[in-house]
Amino acid sequence: MRKGLSWFNTTSIALGFAFLYIPIILLVIYSFNASRLVTVWAGFSFHWYVQLFHNQQLLDAAWVTLRVAFLTATIATVLGTMAAITLTRYGRFIGRTLFSGMVYAPLVMPEVITGLSLLLLFVAIGLDRGFWTITLAHITFTMCFVSVVVQSRLVTFDRSLEEAALDLGCTPFRTFFVITLPIILPAVVSGWMLAFTLSLDDLVIASFTTGPGATTLPMRIYSQVRLGVTPEINAACTILIAIVTVVVIIASIMTKRQEMERQKAERLAAAG
Amino acid sequence: MAVKSSGRWLVLAVPYLWLLALFLVPFLIVFKISLSTDAIAQPPYEPVFDLAAGWEAFKESFSALSFDNYSYVLSWDNEFIEAYGSSLWIAGVSTILLLIVGYPIAYGMARAPKSIRPTLLMLVILPFWTSFLIRVYAWIGILSPEGLLNQLLIALGIISPDQPLQILATNTAVYIGIVYSYLPFMILPLYSALEKMDDTLLEAAADLGCPPFAAFWKITWPLSLPGVFAGCLLCFIPAVGEFVIPDLLGGSDTLMIGKVLWTEFSVNRSWTVSSAVAVLLLMVLVIPIVFYQNLQAREVEGR
Structure with missing residues (x-):
């Protein structure tokens, strides 16, 4: 059997992508529907988008969500990168099994358990629930995702570069910022983005750990969805999808360009 | 590394203490x-x-x-045991469906020319970046009785307008929702296992007269097993505790433990019973979780 796509391969890819994308495309199309009924097409209109920008509750929720996500992603990236370095560079240490368990378990832990346990912790220590408790909860579960992304980069990279710097008298601290960080930066950036979208997206953990005054966008959308499907929610979703798509495409173009430059540099080095 | 500095220990201590305080202690x-x-x-x-x-x-x-809460939860008079059972069943069936749907896609992607593979990979990951809630929500509009699927089937004359398919608010909708939302989690580990595979093995098999289908079962499938395990665990474990999908797409008879825990907590306001439900759920899942951790540690840390 040779490399290349058979009839079966092409069909399964095509059907798979149709399954993945048709629901999202339909959702976007119906956000431009003039009718109040989501499933009856009554002409093209921006009505729901205009409506959306007059919905103060939704805008407030969006603002809270963005602030939580930004703080979460930034702190989780620092903590997750530290955890990744520990797990890939420190060899054996006491309590390693426990640590690696705590890093991987949140990846699959059902959200209801994480949410409930964090809420009970916040109540037990008497922390006022709201913006900060959501942020703490989000940092905790997203840092594990960051750690896995960064680890996969750390394992594949050439450690002799780090060792050379250390041999030449560079401090470990400086070695990290001068050698290691620039090399793993793409992974750190994608870790940040992953943490950002996970936080942006989370409904269950935020619902458990929130308090009065801090309602996130998924919580607001969820409570409206329970009352029924409305084109306004379609419009809100479309805006979110558009933002994410643009960010992901820019990021992938950037990594591609970086990769090409690296290859060019390698070719030049080989030629000269 | 022989270098010992306080900085080195700080790198270890900060995330360690954070996870102890906010993951283990809770x-x-x-x-x-x-x-x-x-x-x-x-x-x-x-x-x-x-x-x-x-x-x-x-x-x-x-x-x-x-232990009163436990005897309450574990008594046959209450719905909890049924909910655990049906959660495991729904998650198990969904995982098998995910494998059936995801494997051919991952296989096709791994066979695709190298130049288009990154694009295909990005197309799989992209829906994952868009909100989970949005993706579940999209299916409500499709599956509801007056929804797009029924409209399409009526327009094609497959079903009559006065008897639309009842899919929303049934377990079928829950299966569709789980398969749809978790599909990238299944495809990615499968793809990375299949992509690493050495093609010369299949060529050798073909040269020696092995038919392609037998070659698949004897070579490709066993070599892709790490990806199969990783994908299945990555889907199965969170699906058991799923709350949003059964709540939005399932019916009143869809019994899942995540939803039960949520109701116990936010409607019945019994923190103690919901804690007992959570502890038992964790005990049910501890074996697959530990199995997953080992798999992940081997894969990521390259040990």
């Missing part, structure tokens, strides 16, 4: 509260351990702990 608290009784107070359970009240009072609090 579980101990859940466990403790699962042994307490409900109370009309703030916090709504007793006993409350209060070190300030002295050692005697502290010891006394211990004797107030009981």
